[in-house]
Amino acid sequence: MAKKILSITLIYFVFFTFLSLNSNDDKDYNTCLERYDTNWGEACPDCTYSPDIFKAFYKNICDEPIDVLISLQKKDKKWDCFYFENVKPNEKLTTFVCKGTGKTLKWARKAGDKEIVFPTKEEVNEQYKK
DSSP states (O other): OHHHHHHHHHHHHHHHHHHHHTSGGGOOGGGGEEEEEEEESOOOTTSOOOTTOEEEEEEEOSSSOEEEEEEEEETTSOEEEEEEEEEOTTOEEEEEESSEEEEEEEEEEETTOTTSOOOOHHHHHHHTOO
């Protein structure tokens, strides 16, 4: 009887260890955010028309909501940052800068997960000067 209990305990231990190793806690949510298009020069209400207007379009391709930080670089090498909370599956986002370089950065986390802290605009500008 003791061998049977030990065997069952061992099976449960292996099973639950395997489940915990494959949980969503280790998921890279950055893969959920897909940049599906970009556009140069399209009119924008916040910019004077210029061929340097840069728009980047993103989509949540995962089956759960995410929080997102997207940064677009301007011609002066500084970054504009856009924060979105609770982006639903298949939801699309549009970001733009009036005079852009075409460079983008992105961060994503499970919606509401405050343990993962996005960088501030100041940190992005300090860390990504090029």
